[in-house]
Amino acid sequence: MQWLDAIIQGVLLGGMYAQYALGMALMFGVMRIVNIAHGDVMILLSLIAVTLAGVVPVGNLGLILLVVPIAVALGWVLQKFILNKVVGADPLPSLIATFGLSIALQNLMLEIWSADTRSLPSSGIASESFNIGPIYVGLLPVIVLICAFCITAGLDGVLRFTRFGRGLRAAAADTEAAAMAGVNPKKIYATATAIAVGILGLAAVFAALRATVSPADGPAQLIYAFEAVIIGGMGSIWGAFVGAMVLGVAQAVGLRIDPGLGILFGHLVFLAVLAGRPQGLMARK
């Protein structure tokens, strides 16, 4: 029963990781770029959310409605002033640029918010739970998981069925050919980044509600997102979702074995997948 509980908690934790991972999968799929500052941007949005909550009493839903537009705008700025300049076949410039951004952001947040851990005041939802048999399940983690599922399904649907999705897939396959066929890659890239960071905005509010955040937490979130994407299979939206579940379960099970082993177990499962099934669990090949 203890292990069933670990698996359930792991899947719920995976819902959080899926929200980090989706944006990363989308950006890498479209631009072959990994934003090293992905986790730091999420933490920045969380801290903004915590500060906003102290200033404007809008409730959690209102906070999401405030933070997500900020996130989308941040994504647009990121694309316009940094990523557009480093998109290309060579991975080095984009890595270095976003790495520099990550260091700068972490320390900027440290200057503004200090190293304290912060969280959103839990107004009921965060502490509510219900029972499935003998297992306690938190209401908030379930909401997070449902949101992650809906975003994954929505994103997958957008990519499959809309004009934007077709343009995006075309630009991902061959940017120049897509441009000749009338797709504007810059616009596609900007939209993709805006969506990716927008999802992070939602994740940021949930992260601050669920647990605490502090300026140095970004890199760990980046690594979880990355592991989820690779476990699931590069280029697959549902893969990122499934990978996040696997990672969450691995961490929760490791944590039950020894409190010091939780995150290490996640890393080991990632390395095992890389050794045994390098294309990922959900890859089409």
Add this chain to the structure above:
Amino acid sequence: MSEKTTYMRVQRQTRSSRVAMTICVMVLVGLVTMPWWATSGNIRWAIELSCYIAVAQMWNLLAGYAGLVSVGQQAFIGVAGYTLFVLAQNFGVNPFLAVPLSIITPALLAVPTYLLLHRLDGPYFAIGTWVVAEAVRLATSNIDYVNAGAGLTLRVMTNYSQHEREVAFVILCAILLLVTVGGSYWLLRSRHGLALTAMRDNAVAAASQGVNVNRLRFVIFIAAAVGTGFAGSIYYMAQLRITPAAGFDPFWASMCIFIVMVGGIGAIEGAIIGALIYFCADRFFGEYGSAYMIVLGLMTLIIALYARGGVWGLLQKLGDHPWFPVRRKLIVEDKS
């Protein structure tokens, strides 16, 4: 009618390189004789600077030539440091002899790391190396044999007088610089250097010219791990203490990236200039803490966006005076 003969020779040295070579020899001689003329504080600085140059040079070889961007070089630093501490403290090996032995473990770690990660695409490879470094750090924090999270202290160093220690350190540092900087120079001037330069410019084109890109990358990854580990074990021997948080600190990766990008990627000179800049900046501005780090981060960002050649790239625009020329220049002379 006079006979005309054409002489051809390949010129590899330039005037600037002879000057640079002379300076290098003088610096090495100065470094080795430091215990007789410098203060202990200055020797500590020299050790630190040598380690920065070595680690950055190895990262330059990886990212600048082999196209393998790693943000997990701290794995090799920590592993080599821990090997040194365990050999010297638990097995009673002479610590100065344990330094060359401690480069075996980074090599052993580098083989499976590369074999696992080489399947990942460029940017994902980078984060993959980070995951490996984190996994090794967390594993080390859970091993009681190496005192888990509390780390190890090198108590055996008290068996040696301060002068003995300093002499050994400067000799080790001189060897470190010879192996990493001199070794990179030798490698780049060799046949493999041509292949590496071709890979730096375009890996696909290099492969089509018969360069075995995958094998060369594998060899460079292991060589860089060994060089980085060597620097790591000297650094932590000088510190006398190692903990998982320090030995596997991701800041080592940030430092490599900053030094090489600011100095100039894809050039031996770049890593040296960058290390000097970083060393001085750290002395003058280190006290400003996070504000200083914001500036370092923004500088890296700006260089990646606008000046990919770094300081060395800007200097090259002013005039071609290589310190470590790796090119071959064909000189044709007509003599009657």
